[in-house]
Amino acid sequence: MLNGSEMISSVAIFAATAFRVSANAAPFVLALLTFVLVKQHVQRRRMPPGPRGLPFIGNKHQVPSIKPWRQFAEWNKHYGPVVSLYLGSTPVIVLGTAQAAWDLLEKRSDIYSSRPRFVVAGEILSDNKRGLMLPNGEPWRRWRKVLHTGFHSRRADTYNEIQSLESTVLLHQLLTEPKNWERHIQRFAASVATSVTYGRRVESVDEWIVKENMAAMDSSSESTSIASGGTVLTTLPLSIPGKHLVESWPWLMKLPRSMQWFRREPEDRRQRDIRLLTHLVDDVKKRMADGTSPDCLTSQTVTNQSKNGMSDLEIAYAVSSPFGAGIETTSGTLCVFFLAMLHFPEVMKKAQDELDKVVGPDRLPGFEDRDRLPYLHALMNETLRWRPIAVLGGTPHAVIADDEYNGMYIPKGSTVFGNLAGIMHDPVMFPSPDDFRPERFLETTDPRLQDFDLPFGFGRRICVGMHLAKNSLFITMSRILWAFDILPAIGGDGRPILPDPWNFTNGFNSKPVSFPCALKCRSPKVIECIEREWDAAKERLGRWQ
Ligand code: HEM
Numbered sequence: 001m002l003n004g005s006e007m008i009s010s011v012a013i014f015a016a017t018a019f020r021v022s023a024n025a026a027p028f029v030l031a032l033l034t035f036v037l038v039k040q041h042v043q044r045r046r047m048p049p050g051p052r053g054l055p056f057i058g059n060k061h062q063v064p065s066i067k068p069w070r071q072f073a074e075w076n077k078h079y080g081p082v083v084s085l086y087l088g089s090t091p092v093i094v095l096g097t098a099q100a101a102w103d104l105l106e107k108r109s110d111i112y113s114s115r116p117r118f119v120v121a122g123e124i125l126s127d128n129k130r131g132l133m134l135p136n137g138e139p140w141r142r143w144r145k146v147l148h149t150g151f152h153s154r155r156a157d158t159y160n161e162i163q164s165l166e167s168t169v170l171l172h173q174l175l176t177e178p179k180n181w182e183r184h185i186q187r188f189a190a191s192v193a194t195s196v197t198y199g200r201r202v203e204s205v206d207e208w209i210v211k212e213n214m215a216a217m218d219s220s221s222e223s224t225s226i227a228s229g230g231t232v233l234t235t236l237p238l239s240i241p242g243k244h245l246v247e248s249w250p251w252l253m254k255l256p257r258s259m260q261w262f263r264r265e266p267e268d269r270r271q272r273d274i275r276l277l278t279h280l281v282d283d284v285k286k287r288m289a290d291g292t293s294p295d296c297l298t299s300q301t302v303t304n305q306s307k308n309g310m311s312d313l314e315i316a317y318a319v320s321s322p323f324g325a326g327i328e329t330t331s332g333t334l335c336v337f338f339l340a341m342l343h344f345p346e347v348m349k350k351a352q353d354e355l356d357k358v359v360g361p362d363r364l365p366g367f368e369d370r371d372r373l374p375y376l377h378a379l380m381n382e383t384l385r386w387r388p389i390a391v392l393g394g395t396p397h398a399v400i401a402d403d404e405y406n407g408m409y410i411p412k413g414s415t416v417f418g419n420l421a422g423i424m425h426d427p428v429m430f431p432s433p434d435d436f437r438p439e440r441f442l443e444t445t446d447p448r449l450q451d452f453d454l455p456f457g458f459g460r461r462i463c464v465g466m467h468l469a470k471n472s473l474f475i476t477m478s479r480i481l482w483a484f485d486i487l488p489a490i491g492g493d494g495r496p497i498l499p500d501p502w503n504f505t506n507g508f509n510s511k512p513v514s515f516p517c518a519l520k521c522r523s524p525k526v527i528e529c530i531e532r533e534w535d536a537a538k539e540r541l542g543r544w545q
Pocket residue numbers: 131132133144147151321322323325326327329330333389390393394395396397455456457458459460461462463464465466468469
């Protein structure tokens with residue numbers, strides 16, 4: 001929807017432009033506008049079905065800025081698995097079933113793997129150095145290769161040691177300070193990210209490296225949200241009046257630089273980001289030189305600089321990607337896990353029975369138990385399905401050539417959302433979708449569900465940190481359930497507090513709004529084991545200090 005400042009600025013610009021247009025040019029402009037409208041109307045009739053919009057603004061007024069994925073899912077229910085709409089002059093395609101998303105974003109990924117234009121976050125804020133927002137092309141391929149080399153399946157397993165040690169720290173924190181469970185989870189996710197990226201762990205989410213990086217990522221994801229198909233996904237308060245406008249009217253970039261009011265704040269932020277990201281890489285280089293840096297994404301990428309052909313600055317931006325993409329997604333999914341355990345205690349009990357049988361009370365579960373814990377594995381998949389954090393499928397895709405799907409025309413330049421919030425609740429693929437039933441992943445013979453990658457996106461853009469994320473989820477979920485019963489907190493009136501299972505944040509990633517819960521240690525042996533393992537872990541963690 002157009003906000004107040006957008007509306008005022010649009011009218012002002014339109015009036016100023018109209019004023020300058022001479023009387024002779026007016027008929028030409030009118031003809032041009034009519035042509036655009038007629039073309040859009042004709043094109044729209046061949047496109048997938050969808051809600052009727054208005055001239056110029058399209059469906060902007062119908063897309064809520066709060067949790068737009070819910071409206072998208074409603075439209076998919078009403079119009080079918082492929083829906084089209086317009087946000088301003090940008091055609092938008094919303095995919096509401098996994099099949100439609102696989103058919104287009106995977107099978108045709110040669111044309112569906114680009115990104116929409118991100119004027120503020122991509123071009124101004126990061127000078128096109130944040131790969132998540134880069135269109136399909138050589139710079140994105142170089143960026144992606146660095147991250148793929150750092151996090152492909154076998155390489156991700158080389159980080160098991162730090163994930164295991166960090167999850168031991170997490171258990172100890174949950175044991176000694178259970179009230180702050182959410183903060184401990186965030187610290188775990190942040191520390192895994194800094195360790196695998198810069199070979200340096202963090203003791204607290206208040207450490208500057210986390211705070212500074214999160215601030216950099218926040219400003220980037222704020223602008224990304226705004227750009228994702230016009231004003232959809234606007235979630236954070238905007239500090240730059242009229243910043244939206246340049247996403248809808250990129251020709252404003254052609255104004256003399258001094259008149260581009262929307263530039264100043266992101267450009268200042270860019271200088272700050274460059275200083276921070278360069279400092280982090282320099283620190284790793286220094287530790288590489290004196291032989292104290294553990295193997296990490298930055299050390300690998302710096303070592304291979306002549307092969308990957310990237311500049312120092314490109315490397316600094318590329319290796320920072322796990323911060324933006326990996327912390328909130330991992331910690332948010334773990335919060336969903338806590339929420340689900342409160343609502344479905346019978347599932348928790350089943351997983352604990354499996355852990356007791358396979359692991360027993362005398363040692364912590366480890367990565368070596370992975371293949372012998374099928375129910376736990378199914379529980380992890382069900383957590384990712386029940387409430388996907390990347391509600392709209394992460395950053396939207398863009399299609400770079402005209403296409404046709406089941407007789408429907410999809411124009412080049414469309415923004416495409418794989419609406420995971422809707423897809424994961426498609427009752428045909430997931431019967432009784434609101435239930436939390438890990439069994440659905442054990443009963444299925446569908447290989448796409450047995451090897452469940454759907455929560456991680458599609459095609460060439462599929463989450464590059466998927467294996468690392470799955471390892472983090474496995475080790476934390478198995479150890480937490482092995483050690484604790486997750487129970488509702490007790491309110492002042494003596495009654496259990498059960499949080500609303502739909503109370504989620506608005507935003508690019510949507511996670512449960514903070515809620516209290518109680519953690520009860522399952523046996524005295526568990527406490528002994530956590531204390532023992534924590535003592536042993538402290539020394540080994542020294543490598544990542
Ligand atoms: C539970 C945790 C996670 C979930 C649910 C998740 C989900 C996603 C999704 C849905 C996408 C969009 C894919 C698409 O465009 O089709 C994505 C992209 C991405 N993810 Fe993750 N992610 C998680 C953890 C991580 C971690 C730990 C890392 C870091 C190592 C990471 C790095 C990335 C990157 C760099 C991209 C952009 C890929 C590109 O544009 O080519 N993610 N993720």
